[in-house]
Amino acid sequence: MSNVIQLNAKSPGGFTRMDNDLYEALIRADLSGRELRVALAIHRQTAGFNLDSARIAASYIAEMANIHREDVSRIIGELLRQRVIYRDGGSKSPIGISPVREWRIDAKNNRKTTTTKEPQCGVSTTSLVAFPPHNKDKHSFTTSDEVVVDAERQPEAAPEKISRAKTDSCPHRAIVDLYHEILPELPAVTLINKTRQQHLQGRWREHEAHRDLAFWREYFESVKASSFLMGKVEGRFGTKPFRASFDWLIAPRNFVKVVEGNYHA
The missing domain is CATH 1.10.10.10 (Winged helix-like DNA-binding domain superfamily/Winged helix DNA-binding domain)
Structure with a gap:
């Protein structure tokens, strides 16, 4: 329509x-x-x-x-x-x-709804005023020495540290492996040096869609489908055809060109 x-x-x-x-x-x-x-x-x-x-x-x-x-x-x-x-x-x-x-729009709003905690005191069913619990309603227990101890005053155990997954960590090796698998005709990558790691990390963090190996597979497959990037198109005035390399493909400006199909300009 x-x-x-x-x-x-x-x-x-x-x-x-x-x-x-x-x-x-x-x-x-x-x-x-x-x-x-x-x-x-x-x-x-x-x-x-x-x-x-x-x-x-x-x-x-x-x-x-x-x-x-x-x-x-x-x-x-x-x-x-x-x-x-x-x-x-x-x-x-x-x-x-x-x-x-x-339209196939990426989901960007991942905010989770939080539930409101109940107040730490009794609440009347007929009033909005909160009343503190009576002393006899407090939880208590008896130690081995028959000493009654208020449970609310017991030292709390140290909370466990939650190890958060590093979602920003780029799988450099997996991306290089995809490059070798899909584009064996292009120059091989023998060393993942610091510069390559930084470029890959930059592309990985630029957008949520980039943080998925499926995206990189499609990216390299689009390169393979391009005669120009694969060095099959003769240059102007009979010059040697251009052929992309791994470093060229992950450089910021070139990456945008390939994604947009603007690499002939």
Whole structure:
């Protein structure tokens, strides 16, 4: 279905009408603030001119949304991956808002509901006033010396330290293994040095979706599907074809280019 509605009414100030399903979907969508701003900018430049899609420069979206140009390119890549927007062809092709039924948005709100603890005193069923418990209602026990001890005054055991899993820890070796498995034609990685670890950690932490080996498998498979990145396209003026390497693929700017399919530029 098209998200574009022909405008019949005339307004001296001009306005952009939005499909109700799309409007409500954007309200419900678990998008970040900047993702939503970029999506709205794309909608304004398409539906606002009665178009399904249009060629929109990232620099223009950056100006509209007040977001840095390089961040806009990354956000467009994320919206494309989540199918909120679509693009037919490479990075210079027209772009538009996808039908809501095709969206596959990452879950970002993982906040858990906490239950309210009951007060440590008796509560009247007919009054909102809390009354302290009577002394005889307190728990007590007798020691081996027949001494009555107040249980509430017993020293509490030291709480166990909860070891939190390091979700930010990047599985460098597993990613390198995937690279070797999927891209044996490209230069092998013999040493995971500090620089490579830092680059991998940076890409791993950039987005929740990157913290999944399934993402890296798809990433390397997209590289394998590219004749240009695999060195099968002859360079200009008969120069040696370009061929990607592991270091090139995990460098910040190149990583964004591959995700967005903008590596020919």
